[in-house]
Amino acid sequence: MAFFDTNSSTVRFSTSAFLLVIIVLVYLPDQLESIKAATFSSLRSILNNTRIDTNLTASITNIRKLPCMSECLNNVNCMSAGYHSNNTECRLHSVLDSGSSGVPETGWEYFSIQEDFCRKENFVHNRILDICYSVEPGLKNCPDAMGTCASIPASLLTVDSQEKQDWLQEVCVANNITGVYFDMYKDGVWKLRSTGMTPSYTNWDDGQPDSTGTDVCVASKPNFNWMWHDYPYPWKAGIICEIRRP
Structure with missing residues (x-):
């Protein structure tokens, strides 16, 4: 020590x-x-x-x-x-x-x-969930949201457990965020950008995902009780960037 x-x-x-x-x-x-x-x-x-x-x-x-x-x-x-x-x-x-x-x-x-x-400016480390995150200002469409995090460099938030989903909701409420994008993409099936693997945890709403295209992102909104929906690229949402432990 x-x-x-x-x-x-x-x-x-x-x-x-x-x-x-x-x-x-x-x-x-x-x-x-x-x-x-x-x-x-x-x-x-x-x-x-x-x-x-x-x-x-x-x-x-x-x-x-x-x-x-x-x-x-x-x-x-x-x-x-x-x-x-x-x-x-x-x-x-x-x-x-x-x-x-x-x-x-x-x-x-x-x-x-x-x-x-x-150790990045404006990033906070939640030591219980081991999440290093920053809430970025404003609303952006999905590609711009990804670009904002990538410029740090960081990634959009990955939600891979119920504990992290519950924490996300608390952060959004505390920061008056009405919707937030996740770091997922569609390649036939939904995958995590961080690993290229299919997610082990999901929180899809009934009937979701329902998009047939690939230019879509996953987001969570309070008016759907924070359940996951897929949205076309132009839709704007809040941004939480995450730096993952190496």
């Missing part, structure tokens, strides 16, 4: 590494055991002597650094954490901040919890 300091090439091994594992096991509830990225190896110190005040989700006082980091690991909405060793103050943040808006203050350390594959 190691902490990585981006300001130095040194990798410092801590004798308390075993305690980190114990703390994670104690702090994480049973339902979060499947979190793939919630490990202390994903924590990186990226800023020093800078206080971040934006996107604050929690502030905890009289707490040591390791429990502070555990609080972030245990909170699916925590993407970064700040800690002041002298004040024993812990701050949890919902995004990874560049530090450009930070306030100079000696004693602060700022840690990222995001893994390397999800």
Whole structure:
């Protein structure tokens, strides 16, 4: 187990590494055991002597650094954490901040919890479902939606489980998205663009899919109870881009 300091090439091994594992096991509830990225190896110190005040989700006082980091690991909405060793103050943040808006203050350390594959601006890592995603602004037709994600580079969202379908609905409601495209294409049968394989999970509405052409995409809308429908290319929908774990 190691902490990585981006300001130095040194990798410092801590004798308390075993305690980190114990703390994670104690702090994480049973339902979060499947979190793939919630490990202390994903924590990186990226800023020093800078206080971040934006996107604050929690502030905890009289707490040591390791429990502070555990609080972030245990909170699916925590993407970064700040800690002041002298004040024993812990701050949890919902995004990874560049530090450009930070306030100079000696004693602060700022840690990222995001893994390397999800270190893209505006992307969030849902650690329970292991989804690295970004909600893009506006509505676009299917080819333009694919192009938006490809330029990042990323892909349109793949929904491959009921848990991810339920999460999608929550994200759409929270962001006022009235419909969203998926990363699927029709080649005789529907396939996943990411693998070229037929999907193991689907959520088709009754009578769907019903298109006979190939210039169609799959989308989900609230007025069909989020069930899947196929739509012609010109139809416009919201965009959620996804970066998949290598």
